Amino acid sequence: MDIHTKANAGETHAQNIRLLRLLQLASPVLPVGAYSYSEGIESLVQKGTISSADQLEQWLVQELQYGAVRLEAAMMLRSHRATVAQDLSVLETWNQWLSAARETEELRSQSLQMGRSLLRLFQALSPDFAPVPSDPCHFAIAFGLVAAAWHIETPWATLGYLHSWATNLVSAGIKLIPLGQTAGQQLLVNLDPTIAQATQDLLSLQDEDLSSSGWGLTLASMSHETLYSRLFRS
């Protein structure tokens, strides 16, 4: 094997490891409790606003194009960049920003609970990694930090973040509406172009243009806070 082939083999190996780490970080079995949150889908289904795969798809597409998940993913990216730059104060500033920007108390609690779980998990796996923000830490911030620590590049980290978010809400929809497993998988396939486009947009989104169309989600989440009987925590 000449030196170039060896270098290529080394790079392929490193790239494969990064892909495996992304699959692990974006996996539905990542133990952060995502399955217990519906982000307003439960109250929308109870109200009858969402009662089909098509309506759920429209909701998720608009979240990806205009909604709060864009802000979360944008914070994930900023956390990733701050971790690469080893700038803890920038990372903590965006963490505070997200605390102030989360639409409702329930969504804020969700984001902090999942963030705490992911950060603890990561510290158990990589006890020597520094710097790490102090608790409370949002999920998007923790996700960006772990992705950077695992050398997952920002486009992949964004795709993975949005995909794991979509998988979780489709899974909530399957239980709540209910939908068949095949319909759920079809919905995920349908979301791919929107996730890819959102990733492109988010990579170049400037701080001053961080904004979202939040009326539907905020009202759904506020209404979830008052549901008498519920399966999900958001």
Place this chain on the structure above:
Amino acid sequence: MFKLDVCNSAWGAKEVLKFYKILPKHATVIDSKLTTISDTLCSVNQPHPSPPTFAPNDWHGALFLTFANRHGATELIENLGQAPLKVQRPFYPEGDEACHTVIMHTAGGIVGGDRLSLDIRLLPNSNALLTTPAAAKVYRTQGREARQTVAIAVAASAVLEWLPQETIVFDGALYRQDLRIDLAPNAHWIGWDMTRFGRTARGEKFINGVWRSHTEVWQNDRPVWIDRQWLPGSDVLFHSPHGLAGSPIVGSFAYIGQAVDPELVQAARSLWSGTLGETGVTRLQTGMLCRYRGTSTIEMRQWFIAVWQLVRATLFKRSVCIPRVWQL
């Protein structure tokens, strides 16, 4: 006309400079105060900024207000306005402690290219209610954005109530408003924002244009509430449940200043008695937020006034006093 003594005012060179910067190059009436400001600028060795580029008919309105507590009474101690913005003489319908001030936009509406800048300060222990005499209108534009920027600083133990009347955003408008509030420890802010998308009386919908409303409240140099709303005009967003759900009227009421009990949130929810809109209430890190989406400014405003009354009674042991200009 203005009672501003730049040398003895609470404004530093930075503020004076800021005011100078936003004056339009084409202003036909320039108040003599500018001379004073220019002199001050020279005396503090600030470079003269080059004025931004304007089309000849653009309004570049500005308003600087400072409220102070003088012997238990809140007084408007500084009042500097550039057309089309100005204030009416303050009035005191609930006694000396709280100063009611009406902000006027004398041009009738906001068009593409307009810039409005408001800078409002409340000194310690002052108490002001700011409102407007009528709905604001943002007209359709041929590609130029209109922008309103409001910066509010509330000092310790001061309370600002920011209660403008609704904004009507015409189809085809490009509008951005930025509202930034800085609260000192133990300062409080109560505010609402009510927006109608399209001239609904004539069946108009907001299908073209872009609306952004960024509100940020900071306390002790930390963000405590960031609300960055964005509505790109589109048939899909106007009708979908994720966007406006076909309801052209949206509004937010917020109280920020200290953490509130869940009972206050519960009480705010129970005050809702309307039938045309959807509403919700949640706790913020140091306050409370109410949202409305529906088709009636009347029921939205009734609910917001009821919640405002609740907040005043619970946190400040005062009842509300409806400003006379509202003509309810």
